[in-house]
Amino acid sequence: MSTPTAALQGEIHRLQLQVNSLRTEKGAEQITVGNYILARLEQLRVTSIFGVPGDFNLGFLDLVEDHPTIDWIGNCNELNAAYAADGYARVKEHSIGVITTTFGVGELSAINGIAGAFSEMVPVLHLVGVPSTSQQATKPMLHHTLGDGRYDAYVQAAKQFTFSQAFLSDKNHAAAEIDRVLIDCITVARPVYIALPTDLVHQKISSESLRIPLTRSPPHNNPQVESFVLEQIVTLFEAAQGDAVVLVDACAIRHDVREELNDFLRKTGFPVYAAPMGKTAVDENYERYGGIYLGTISRPDIKEKVESAKLVLSVGSLLSDFNTGNFSYNIPTTRTIEVRNYPILTAPDLHSTHTRVQYASFPGIGMKQFIPKLTERLTSYHENASEITVPKFVTDVPKEENGDITHTWFWPRIAKFLKPKDVIVTETGTSNFGIQDVALPEKSVLVSQILWGSIGWSVGSLLGAAIAAREVGLGRAILFVGDGSIQLTVQELSVMLRLDVKPIIFLLNNSGYTIERYIHGKTRKYNDISNWTWTSLFKVLGDPEEQLSRTYTVRNKDELSSLLEDTTFASADRIQLVEIIMDPLDAPRALKVQAELSGKTNSYDAVLNPTTATA
Template sequence: MTANMTIAEYLFQRLSQLGVRSIHGVPGDYNLPLLDYIKPAGLRWIGNANELNGGYAADGYARIKGLGALVTTFGVGELSAINAIAGAYVERSPVVHIVGCPARSAQKSRTNLHHTFNDGDFSRFAAMHSYVTIAQAKLWDVRTAAGDIDQVLRQCLIHSRPVHLQIPVDMADVQISEERLQIDLSAQVSGPMRLADAAIDSILDRLCTVKRPIILIDGEIRDLVVVEGINRIVTSTKWPTWVTCFSKGLVDETLANVHGIYQGAFAPEASQKLFKESDLILCVGSHFSSANTFNFSALPDPKTTVFINETDVKILGETFEDAPAKYVIPLLAKELGQRKFENAHQQYPEIPKDSVIPFSSLPKHQPVTQDKIWRALGNMLRQGDVVLGDVGTAGYGLRDILLPTAARILLPVTWHSIGCQLPASQGVALARRDIVESSGGKGNTRTILMIGDGSFQVTAQELSTIIRQSLDVIVFVINNDGYTIERAIHGLSEEYNDIGRWNYLLAPEFFGASKGSVKTATVKTWGDLENVLGDQEIVDGKGLRMVEIFMARDDCPIGPMSTWLEKEKARTSKYST
């Protein structure tokens, strides 16, 4: 075996091959030798305020770039990040969590080291991560180290889920062969596949006779090949199409037959009627959590649904195993593009679409309200934007925003860890910049974050990373005096849903921005909002920009939150009379 590169060099070269340009994390004594190899590999080190934020940021980076990486130290560092890694697992974000751990000799002798439970057991932290990662490896044997790295990276790509890689501090500098770098780790679908072809034939046979087909796109499958195929199907069939919170932004919402998120019991009556009366629902990438399905009221009827999942196809109860979406969707899109379905929707049904509210219809001196602000904010969006909404009024309100072509949005789906989207916006903005730099310096890098005051307080430190890295992020802080989503669920006026009242627009200077370098603004009325969205320094400026929007503490977006709020008001009124 030719020994001509260190294990650390091999790892970072592999990440570079797979498109990673920036590494998030926090330095610690067990990972310091690893960090020495990041810059020489042509990668950028992004030091985060803490490991949890670093995990969220790596997740955001991965959702845009296709792969993210996080480096922490053993024990205290990796457990600080585990919440973010769990969220990435649930919501299918490919993050490589690299952990610098004690030397092999110390582990073999069961030395009672710091960052441990002082009992000589070095295995428990990896065991914890085995529940929230798709693959794990500890680099222990120089003969297999390169293969171990390749295996976890391949699993990360195939499953689009996090992996966990422990590297003892004495292994970072060990020399190995670079020979395996010639192996392409990109996950490709080989074909043809007999069962997949049979599944496609079965789908086409059923589509030939249907009269009221509809399409429901969910977010479990976000591979570019699949997303392109989905958009071709939606465009060519012109059938009524809905998305979910998880998939919003994957389908072009400007198409006439795309009607936004299907909100189940909270959807317009015409939409609910069509769902119930449809004779076939084509559902791709199902992710049926309670939040993503509006408390399970948006579930398609399995008796009339064709499910195309990551690895199989289910047609009205019959399952075709080993029929991966990466193979099925492109071929199905090709077939559907060549056929006419004359029986389907001879008259297109009248169904509402998401829309933007013009400021001309809003009274300038009236306070902004949750029922209209999200569609009003749609006035500022443009092609290529990435919008993030944190858990709370922002995440629920943004479900109704109309996205331009090629815009993306990241909404709370299942994990719902408050505050996650602030550091995620740092990762997203960084990924956008890395993509633009790799493509010659052209393209929109605007990242827009909508976050409540309570969520902001959880991860506020990551503003410092946005400032230090000169990232283009517009932050809208919804100041509604506490945890409004929790007030709506339970405890409308209880102290436990209160938070400290911060001077949010002073945060940039506190976190290192030079005085006056960050454009800030305050919004209380519709006129204020119109002025802010017309301010070129905010909408077209560079670096961090920050807007504080004041709203009533008991005002919620129309839908689940407003329903909870009314129930909670009714409950609490019994005790106040």
């Protein structure tokens, strides 16, 4: 279905749901509120629900367990469940992640994971089992309450980290409220919250609205404004005479415009680069793809190509510190004077809900409908654009005399191990930065949390990502995580064993928090951790006879290369953990530079050395 047609159909569905919410359907088949929620989730292609049981959600969990197509994934704690729902949603496109917790203690445990999904624009439903409607009214001093009668305290907290909320209190409005927040979830790509009282789970309501699908198509762009914006951008391209590059970022992935974006790139021929959070939005083996632009941290050839272009078309930008080289983008506006050999034009910025041209912002002009129209107008530049050279994005494995495993050697070597359709999860720290400098195979998916950066997120996310990858027919699930990070969420390895998912976990044992050492306190003991017996983890967590798992320790380049070339290991026929011994003070180049910039931003140097501080 074409984008305009889908948008029109979406508007029709929205109006039909509004009409249904204003009337009571007589004679329609009845369904319980709990099963109505599950029916909607099934329509959204959800087949796994994460969470932890608690007395206020057990009635709903009965329905989940009895459902023919939706599985219950019991997690070790609510925080890990939220991370898993996040990873699931990132990998399973056109679906959402779902976490179910209990009132108060459960939902507050999950809130960090929900906040991360909000920060990084991941569609997650947080479904909370809460006390009955009568208890909500009389407010007895129940367990899991604050003891002061504030039964709304937790939903007030949820409002800070979710896009919309529904506290179901009346069965007659339940369907409309459920639909409202789910539509928000799939159209704005943010978490939403539903509170389900125990006595409403089995209340019967009409199933009529289930006949109308929830629409994920954004509303139509205003045609007059869209036409004006289109002319403005075309004029800028004409002035640039085709000397332009495209910079893609996170929102191109989150807001489902990769198909439109890739069609634009192939029909226009413009060079394309990505911000770290936009990595794998474009096939990294595409001949017009030049690599990662990260401001001053970029490779010199990439930095020169992006910053010297007369025009940069930014698609889906998310300008956080770790995504921009500590805000060091050097893509000027028309009011910025730069020393160049030719004039520089301002970057149009296409986003999910607005388009910015120079200093003017146009709300409501979303990129999904706009990009195809821009493609039609700019295909004539293909010949000129194709003549712009693009640095080949490849990193050779360096020849190092020392046998120690260094980050400079490790990441290019790992790139040769990766396969098309692999799902690659990287943890905050060395892994997030190391993976940026290597090209990933076609149709691979990178799952990383660069903006929120919660330590340990990747382990829970790996569980959800691995389940989603299995459901949609992707390849191996591979995690790169440090020894410090994995200690926060290691329990979820037991769930992976129970569910027979088979990720490969590369555990970088560098004796603590290397990213923190580089930001501040290289020799401070607060950046040290206890060294676990990593190769015994699976025995403790559910595989005492090691029938379901394998573990390895590698200490030098030869040992790691031999393992990577082992076909049994590469086949990922069971869950595997590889402990990789690395120097505590070795780190990827980009991390070293970013950490130095972050340390200065945090003013630690100024505090410790006041004589070096500048006004």
